[in-house]
Amino acid sequence: MSSAVGISIADVEPHLLRTFVAVAETGSFSAAAGRLRYTQSAVSQQIAALEADLGTPLLTRRPVALTPAGERLHRHAAIILVRLAAARADVTRAVAPPGRLAVGLTPLAWSKRVSDALTRIRAESARLSSRVLVADRDRIVAASATGEIDIALVDGFTAPNDPLPLPVAGAVRVAEDGAVVALPRDHPLAGRPTLQLADLTEAYWIDAPVVSPLTHLPVDALRTGLRYEGADVAVLLGLIEAGHGLSVLPSGVARGVLLPRMVHRVELLATPGAGVPATRLSELLAGP
Amino acid sequence: MSSAVGISIADVEPHLLRTFVAVAETGSFSAAAGRLRYTQSAVSQQIAALEADLGTPLLTRRPVALTPAGERLHRHAAIILVRLAAARADVTRAVAPPGRLAVGLTPLAWSKRVSDALTRIRAESARLSSRVLVADRDRIVAASATGEIDIALVDGFTAPNDPLPLPVAGAVRVAEDGAVVALPRDHPLAGRPTLQLADLTEAYWIDAPVVSPLTHLPVDALRTGLRYEGADVAVLLGLIEAGHGLSVLPSGVARGVLLPRMVHRVELLATPGAGVPATRLSELLAGP
């Protein structure tokens, strides 16, 4: 191994990054202070220190918003903080693999097969302490990296031969079905056999980042009328039926018109060294 | 964006990571102290603090070596330190794109084409301050991430349709030629038209990690007789001719017997926002 990680370059202090991220996400110094159990003053000083260190303003004040340099830093910082946590998790897990089983999934990753696998493994090892976390994809991937969960099931939409665009490698396909545009029963397009996204530029869409994140579709071009931030599929279906807008969903969940050249897929992320129950569950899921 | 990067979890202090990496690479507390301009005592305290924080020994003493947990941490730490530096570099570059041009390359990435491109761009912008760094692949990739260099040219051997196994995305193919096993003139195999690596398990190899890193070949199976840590191709060729061992080299550099199903390729990494000269050079290189 080379001595590449040279002498020079002062460190970017991680607690400053953490505070910076908190401010960026809350849009407020005081809110960030509350979240991190600091005083407003401390947050202000930390941001000032970071800006002085990097030699450039990172945030505008009143209103608090990211400058271009701040945008860049924010992208880096989020990744670095996760990796930092992942390093700690990986090392401590290597010492004492947990006996528990923590599963994380995105709302649409749930299925009978997942349910069965969980039932079975809990039956196998009687008094196994288990935990299930449902959240949006970013949260689940981060929790997987940090070892907060041992197994992650993540769903998403892509072209049939592409993998899901995840920021980590090593995902395994677990399930796949079609992608439909969910429509109210009485919608004019409801009779069509298939549909192109282009047919729907006139429609209003429901932006549901937790349930149905379409980050890699040209959804910018679509008009979003309503934003649903919950994780409950039934609520989203209700909103669609009530005519608040359309959404892309797996064919197993909603009636609607099929989108060709697009699939809904569930992938499995197992964190290495997460212990025996996790390995067993991943076998059950990835197997036949 | 979700508030995924939660409240909890104490930070892993980067200066501890840096010290840990230095100790791991030098195999000595005192050497690491020298390199980082600390006292032995400080290094000892830092390692102790890190081990206490993570709750597990990371290094054995006398001799100093990584424990399994230490191995894990070392992998993470090297990546994190580079990303930390990359964050700083990216932000500061965004503020003031450099007017200079810094090029980094692995020894075998040099070619007439590269030379010509450099000549041309230096002619175009008369008093352009330029810098060229030649080092092993890890060093070059790290330097590219940290912004130490603006353009990186990295070479390596792979299967014809595979990309080079780099830890970063976005590499562009610049040049490609064959891979030969370089042999002394009087070697018994010198007459063969092509060769399988399997034919050569009886031979001795020169391990030249800087010039010809064969990390992704089954080189473990091969017997290495000598290690050459320099970056000079001519020296390596001399060693081969003198019968100290064989080596895999690009067909443009050395006479030898072709390896089928394997190519030598040079790829280009341009760091985004590195300024106009870098963009221009990357056009010259990636172009026709």
Next chain:
DNA sequence: TGATGTTACGAGGCACGTAATGATG
């Protein structure tokens, strides 16, 4: 005027160096 970010200042903590101590080949 009230909420929110900044500045001043002092106390506490902590990370370093010096120096003495201990272990190991």
Next chain:
DNA sequence: CATCATTACGTGCCTCGTAACATCA
């Protein structure tokens, strides 16, 4: 016994909280 890591201890820096101040809706 020389080299190298650890422990003891004191000092200086640095970060945080309190509190006063500034600024914007």
